[in-house]
Amino acid sequence: MQLNKDFGIYGGQYVPETLMNTLIDLENNYKQYCSSDEFKNEYMHYMKQYVGRPSVLYYAESMTKKLNGAKIYLKREDLNHTGAHKINNAIGQALLAKHMGKTKVIAETGAGQHGVATATVAALFGMECEVYMGVEDIERQKLNVFRMELLGAKVIPVSSGTGTLKDATNEAIRTWAARAEDTFYIIGSVVGPHPYPTMVRDFQRIIGDETKKQIIEAEGKLPDKVFACVGGGSNSMGMFYPFIEDKQVELIGVEAAGLGIETGEHAAAFAEGKTGILHGMKSTILQNEDGLIKQVYSISAGLDYPGVGPEHSYLKDIGRVKYISATDKEAIDAFRFLCKYEGIMPAIESSHALAKAIETAPSMDKQSVIVVCLSGRGDKDVHTVAKYLGRKI
Amino acid sequence: MNRIEEKFKTLKEKNKKAFIAYICAGDPSLEQSEKLVYALEEAGSDIIELGIPFSDPLADGPVIQAASIRSLNGGFKIRKFFDLVKKIRQNSNVALAAMVYYSTIFGFGKEEFVKLCEESGIDGLIIPDLPYEEYDEIEEVISKTNLCLIPLIAITSRQRIPMLVKKAKGFIYCVSSLGVTGERKSFDKKVDEFIAEVKKNTDIPACVGFGISKKEDVERFNKTADGVIVGSAIVKNIFESNCDENKLKDFVSSLLS
Numbered sequence: 001m002q003l004n005k006d007f008g009i010y011g012g013q014y015v016p017e018t019l020m021n022t023l024i025d026l027e028n029n030y031k032q033y034c035s036s037d038e039f040k041n042e043y044m045h046y047m048k049q050y051v052g053r054p055s056v057l058y059y060a061e062s063m064t065k066k067l068n069g070a071k072i073y074l075k076r077e078d079l080n081h082t083g084a085h086k087i088n089n090a091i092g093q094a095l096l097a098k099h100m101g102k103t104k105v106i107a108e109t110g111a112g113q114h115g116v117a118t119a120t121v122a123a124l125f126g127m128e129c130e131v132y133m134g135v136e137d138i139e140r141q142k143l144n145v146f147r148m149e150l151l152g153a154k155v156i157p158v159s160s161g162t163g164t165l166k167d168a169t170n171e172a173i174r175t176w177a178a179r180a181e182d183t184f185y186i187i188g189s190v191v192g193p194h195p196y197p198t199m200v201r202d203f204q205r206i207i208g209d210e211t212k213k214q215i216i217e218a219e220g221k222l223p224d225k226v227f228a229c230v231g232g233g234s235n236s237m238g239m240f241y242p243f244i245e246d247k248q249v250e251l252i253g254v255e256a257a258g259l260g261i262e263t264g265e266h267a268a269a270f271a272e273g274k275t276g277i278l279h280g281m282k283s284t285i286l287q288n289e290d291g292l293i294k295q296v297y298s299i300s301a302g303l304d305y306p307g308v309g310p311e312h313s314y315l316k317d318i319g320r321v322k323y324i325s326a327t328d329k330e331a332i333d334a335f336r337f338l339c340k341y342e343g344i345m346p347a348i349e350s351s352h353a354l355a356k357a358i359e360t361a362p363s364m365d366k367q368s369v370i371v372v373c374l375s376g377r378g379d380k381d382v383h384t385v386a387k388y389l390g391r392k393i
Numbered sequence: 394m395n396r397i398e399e400k401f402k403t404l405k406e407k408n409k410k411a412f413i414a415y416i417c418a419g420d421p422s423l424e425q426s427e428k429l430v431y432a433l434e435e436a437g438s439d440i441i442e443l444g445i446p447f448s449d450p451l452a453d454g455p456v457i458q459a460a461s462i463r464s465l466n467g468g469f470k471i472r473k474f475f476d477l478v479k480k481i482r483q484n485s486n487v488a489l490a491a492m493v494y495y496s497t498i499f500g501f502g503k504e505e506f507v508k509l510c511e512e513s514g515i516d517g518l519i520i521p522d523l524p525y526e527e528y529d530e531i532e533e534v535i536s537k538t539n540l541c542l543i544p545l546i547a548i549t550s551r552q553r554i555p556m557l558v559k560k561a562k563g564f565i566y567c568v569s570s571l572g573v574t575g576e577r578k579s580f581d582k583k584v585d586e587f588i589a590e591v592k593k594n595t596d597i598p599a600c601v602g603f604g605i606s607k608k609e610d611v612e613r614f615n616k617t618a619d620g621v622i623v624g625s626a627i628v629k630n631i632f633e634s635n636c637d638e639n640k641l642k643d644f645v646s647s648l649l650s
Contacts, residue, residue: 015522017547178572293449
């Protein structure tokens, strides 16, 4: 039986014919191998021993007091090895690549977190690694570029198009089409042609599975609201998925509003996007009347993406997840808030989710519970924040 | 029967092979594109493929990517493209195929796009990001028209070939190599075997594209296939000669001599 390639009207496989047998082969291997005990045991072994899972669900007491409303818990994906949730998926896909006999991996990266995660697993499993990164992002995320190089990966600058994540993704797909025989493409988010959105979600759902167990242990009940940031949408999908059937839990995805939706300088696909096709999937995409992909903007390289995973579009359509957005300023304010009151430096991406939780918490009663997915740590963003604040470091 | 099918019928009667030339519409301008079409026809092209530029051309290499950006920066619009086709049709009856990403068709509106293709005089569509599995997206709209939906078949298609040729109309676009459009030093070792496999499965003409840039490539594939498609090499010639129609004619003639 084939897996369902669509989420409602979204999803699909809009790729050149050259890649079709590659995708079919990938799907078959994914279905057979990744449902086996052998895979599950190996994946969990690395999650525990290498990534350091389960990641803690931290009760942010000082923040809660300050906001004087709902109790706030932070799912600390920032404490994972390599500093973000991306490693969960990179390990899953690398194990699959190894099983399929591939000796090389390629990846696209925006903020560099997925690139670092892929470079890390490539080093761990002895695979060659190339990471495609837009020239704009290379400039914004120098630290992560050097981290990847130290881990033995080759960072390939992509100057085509807008020189950001979407162009890096195009280039990775082009390279994959030429070299699929020995190369596995580790996609970093719940985007791309089927089976990637399903596969990446399944490798990230460990975030939500753990959270559910941990919050019941801590509070004896499910949370009232769960916040997670959405670029392509992998940390949010991983967090939300296990809660989908728990209708009493409000799920809120936070996109990047950049300088403000009204300015047009943003990356919030759900704010202004329409159904379109990009990177092999049908989903909600920011595009013009001729179908051209719009230039998007966000202070956070990881959210600077003109589309969103197809399952998110579906969840929005059926009304299960609410999607809102936070501006650069709101994200930076939230970043500083968490530094000041909790001594935790979040990634700017995660700060978008945090911003909306901070905004919402005071209006909720003290018995209610909010969970925020703190998808990554902010060390990589220190230069960006300094620049935003007009400081030289 | 549309112009593409008629063309292949005539070629078959004369025992000749097809030469299909690609240009990126709007590079360097839509006015120039019109003149380039006439030049290509005059130089002996049987079918002309008009590329519709896209911001994210997944199947294209650096030459066509750059041409797409030049065209888009020059103010290319889909509606202006159809005006160009209408103008060409006032002067020429050459078979025209549009090479267009499904992202563009869907983003613009598929019904309207197909309607404009028919009204303006486009004969066929080559859609590099619409594999067989997603055909139902557009099949219904196209089936009401006389347009040819030209399938791409790849070296990696193997067991899929019998299925892929089933719905072919006009001709079959055999992709000579893995990866994207553009010149390469050598062709895949399996390419001749691949073309033979496609021919074995269908009577519809099979033409070879991707990486064909020299006279010897044209001669080589004309032995096994029903024609060739030359894209990046033509786009490069146009760019390097600053859009000199005579130089383009010389280049095409040299490939066919």
